[in-house]
Amino acid sequence: MKRIFFSLSGIAIIALLFAFNNSNQTGYTTVTNDVSFEIPKEILTVINNKCYGCHNTKSKGEKSKKKLNWDNFTNNEYNSVKIYTKLGKIEKILGEDKMPPAKFLEKYPKKTLTEEEKQLILAWAKEQKITLQSK
Amino acid sequence: MKKKLGKKLLLFIVLILVIMQFIPITKPETKNDNLTDITKDFPVPQEIATTLKTSCYDCHSMETHYPWYSRVAPVKWMVFNHIEEGREHLNFSKWALLSKEDKLDALDEITEVLEENEMPLETYLILHRKAKLSEKQKEDLISWAESYMEVIFASEPE
Numbered sequence: 001m002k003r004i005f006f007s008l009s010g011i012a013i014i015a016l017l018f019a020f021n022n023s024n025q026t027g028y029t030t031v032t033n034d035v036s037f038e039i040p041k042e043i044l045t046v047i048n049n050k051c052y053g054c055h056n057t058k059s060k061g062e063k064s065k066k067k068l069n070w071d072n073f074t075n076n077e078y079n080s081v082k083i084y085t086k087l088g089k090i091e092k093i094l095g096e097d098k099m100p101p102a103k104f105l106e107k108y109p110k111k112t113l114t115e116e117e118k119q120l121i122l123a124w125a126k127e128q129k130i131t132l133q134s135k
Numbered sequence: 136m137k138k139k140l141g142k143k144l145l146l147f148i149v150l151i152l153v154i155m156q157f158i159p160i161t162k163p164e165t166k167n168d169n170l171t172d173i174t175k176d177f178p179v180p181q182e183i184a185t186t187l188k189t190s191c192y193d194c195h196s197m198e199t200h201y202p203w204y205s206r207v208a209p210v211k212w213m214v215f216n217h218i219e220e221g222r223e224h225l226n227f228s229k230w231a232l233l234s235k236e237d238k239l240d241a242l243d244e245i246t247e248v249l250e251e252n253e254m255p256l257e258t259y260l261i262l263h264r265k266a267k268l269s270e271k272q273k274e275d276l277i278s279w280a281e282s283y284m285e286v287i288f289a290s291e292p293e
Binding site for chain 1: 237
């Protein structure tokens with residue numbers, strides 16, 4: 001009985017390690033309700049630096065997390081329609097330079113998206129939308 | 136002495152209220168039978184259309200019915216402001232003019248505000264009891280919005 005317990009825990013820990021490893025090294029890949037959706041590492045780095053803090057399940061801001069929750073892209077919460085919708089929204093607000101919020105940037109100017117990062121996310125969002133739609 | 140002061144204060148308040156009525160403010164225009172209305176753009180089920188019209192159209196369409204109290208300042212200012220802001224965020228009368236992305240975004244936001252019980256606005260419900268959504272109406276609206284999103288998603292890109 002004990003043995004089974006230990007080996008199960010072992011497997012669980014190894015699986016967890018793999019999960020973390022995966023998310024840190026190669027970006028997230030998960031199968032959502034209906035599609036396999038991937039966030040490549042270069043995009044993930046930008047998002048983690050500039051967006052994730054206010055837009056994840058544990059964020060304090062109710063509004064920001066309700067409107068966009070990056071965790072939901074990869075934890076089965078958003079299906080392909082939701083992901084497509086959120087990507088469309090991201091394209092829109094980045095086009096208008098609305099995020100991160102201006103008030104926040106006054107305090108933390110380093111969090112401003114560089115032009116390069118913006119173009120990177122926009123290109124990725126556009127491509128993902130086409131891919132989602134063709135599935 | 137005290138009595139006199141009270142009287143003066145009352146007179147003052149009445150005077151302010153009277154003056155308020157003369158402050159010019161533009162009433163948001165209204166228009167019925169809009170060709171670009173959501174119900175003309177897509178076969179919205181009758182029940183859903185009725186709910187939207189009863190609970191949302193006063194602030195989110197051109198078909199606003201002005202209540203009697205919207206003639207009186209300062210309430211009038213608040214009402215006009217809700218209508219202007221409400222239409223800016225979401226205008227069912229101009230639905231057909233939205234892009235695919237904007238329609239999806241609007242429907243997504245509709246599910247959000249319903250899940251959070253943010254709409255219709257509290258202040259509006261005080262005098263519009265009929266506009267209050269029952270639990271069932273709310274759930275029906277959310278599943279309708281989600282299924283409509285699927286249809287839009289599957290449609291050709293523009």
